[in-house]
Amino acid sequence: xxxxxxxxxxxxxxxxxxxxxxxxxxxxxxxxxxxxxxxxxxxxxxxxxxxxxxxxxxxxxxxxxxxxxxxxxxxxxxxxxxxxxxxxxxxxxxxxxxxxxxxxxxxxxxxxxxxxxxxxxxxxxxxxxxxxxxxxxxxxxxxxxxxxxxxxxxxxxxxxxxxx
Amino acid sequence: xxxxxxxxxxxxxxxxxxxxxxxxxxxxxxxxxxxxxxxxxxxxxxxxxxxxxxxxxxxxxxxxxxxxxxxxxxxxxxxxxxxxxxxxxxxxxxxxxxxxxxxxxxxxxxxxxxxxxxxxxxxxxxxxxxxxxxxxxxxxxxxxxxxxxxxxxxxxxxxxxxxx
DNA sequence: CGTGTATTGTTGACTACGCAAACAACACTG
DNA sequence: CAGTGTTGTTTGCGTAGTCAACAATACACG
Numbered sequence: 001x002x003x004x005x006x007x008x009x010x011x012x013x014x015x016x017x018x019x020x021x022x023x024x025x026x027x028x029x030x031x032x033x034x035x036x037x038x039x040x041x042x043x044x045x046x047x048x049x050x051x052x053x054x055x056x057x058x059x060x061x062x063x064x065x066x067x068x069x070x071x072x073x074x075x076x077x078x079x080x081x082x083x084x085x086x087x088x089x090x091x092x093x094x095x096x097x098x099x100x101x102x103x104x105x106x107x108x109x110x111x112x113x114x115x116x117x118x119x120x121x122x123x124x125x126x127x128x129x130x131x132x133x134x135x136x137x138x139x140x141x142x143x144x145x146x147x148x149x150x151x152x153x154x155x156x157x158x159x160x161x162x163x164x
Numbered sequence: 165x166x167x168x169x170x171x172x173x174x175x176x177x178x179x180x181x182x183x184x185x186x187x188x189x190x191x192x193x194x195x196x197x198x199x200x201x202x203x204x205x206x207x208x209x210x211x212x213x214x215x216x217x218x219x220x221x222x223x224x225x226x227x228x229x230x231x232x233x234x235x236x237x238x239x240x241x242x243x244x245x246x247x248x249x250x251x252x253x254x255x256x257x258x259x260x261x262x263x264x265x266x267x268x269x270x271x272x273x274x275x276x277x278x279x280x281x282x283x284x285x286x287x288x289x290x291x292x293x294x295x296x297x298x299x300x301x302x303x304x305x306x307x308x309x310x311x312x313x314x315x316x317x318x319x320x321x322x323x324x325x326x327x328x
Numbered sequence: 329c330g331t332g333t334a335t336t337g338t339t340g341a342c343t344a345c346g347c348a349a350a351c352a353a354c355a356c357t358g
Numbered sequence: 359c360a361g362t363g364t365t366g367t368t369t370g371c372g373t374a375g376t377c378a379a380c381a382a383t384a385c386a387c388g
């Protein structure tokens with residue numbers, strides 16, 4: 001199927017590099033498509049959507065901002081700014097921690113849950129379309145598994161954070 | 165169709181969603197780490213590096229800017245801005261097309277090739293470290309293959325661009 | 329020819345993020 | 359209980375990217 005060695009050789013790379021490059025491109029392509037959709041139909045960024053999703057998974061629909069940052073692989077400042085938007089839209093609200101006043105929780109509001117629900121329908125559907133158009137069911141699972149095993153933090157970051 | 169039994173189910177997601185989320189996170193984690201390195205040691209963005217790499221693969225070390233954009237999954241304006249930087253650093257230069265004066269080629273300079281060479285050494289090494297620390301050889305190839313099959317363009321984009 | 333239409337590339341205004349610094353609240357130490 | 363370090367959050371500034379509007383060229387067809 002693929003041409004072996006033409007004058008230009010896409011295949012001369014090591015598998016690592018190939019995997020990485022493809023990861024970059026796949027990410028650009030998928031987020032490009034999906035974020036446009038999410039933005040247009042619901043006014044949400046992909047990260048904003050993921051934030052709502054993670055909050056919704058917590059028992060009390062709230063999370064420390066730091067944890068949210070780590071979970072999304074964003075810096076704390078990124079989270080602050082993103083939540084600014086979501087708070088402005090009334091999808092998330094702040095909640096204090098009684099025992100530690102440094103901490104501010106981000107809590108999903110009812111409107112936020114509704115928004116997540118609405119956005120999720122089309123978003124999940126789009127994701128499914130994209131993936132199922134390209135890969136078989138088992139392949140999708142295999143892909144998810146492999147991606148899951150890539151390291152999420154700096155290796156020099158001491159802890160192995162079982163908290164996830 | 166999907167979902168709402170929420171209390172706390174990270175694993176209740178469909179494989180598509182799981183794959184997508186993991187793709188997002190893996191991308192954020194890897195680019196975060198690798199781009200910091202590339203930036204610090206060589207003053208290059210990941211995309212800038214990839215651009216140099218692609219130019220270096222062309223026979224005459226040059227590419228139409230539009231093609232470069234498509235290849236990197238960037239907008240034309242993004243390419244203009246990125247190349248502004250690379251031109252300023254003398255790593256890339258402009259070249260005209262005699263037959264079509266709309267076209268401007270981006271051409272790798274000698275300095276650009278040298279930079280690519282230097283940056284490539286550490287960059288490729290880092291990539292290898294990251295991937296080999298997490299996956300076995302065959303798994304890396306499998307991952308690359310799966311990622312390769314994800315669609316890179318909008319499906320409503322008519323052509324299947326065999327040009328790649 | 330001239331006139332629409334598509335393609336190539338650039339620019340201005342904006343967004344989303346990171347980094348570093350600042351700051352507030354806590355936690356330990358003596 | 360003052361001093362020092364650590365953690366959580368926000369803020370100023372820089373950067374990389376997008377989109378919309380544009381100019382210039384190419385082409386197709388009356």
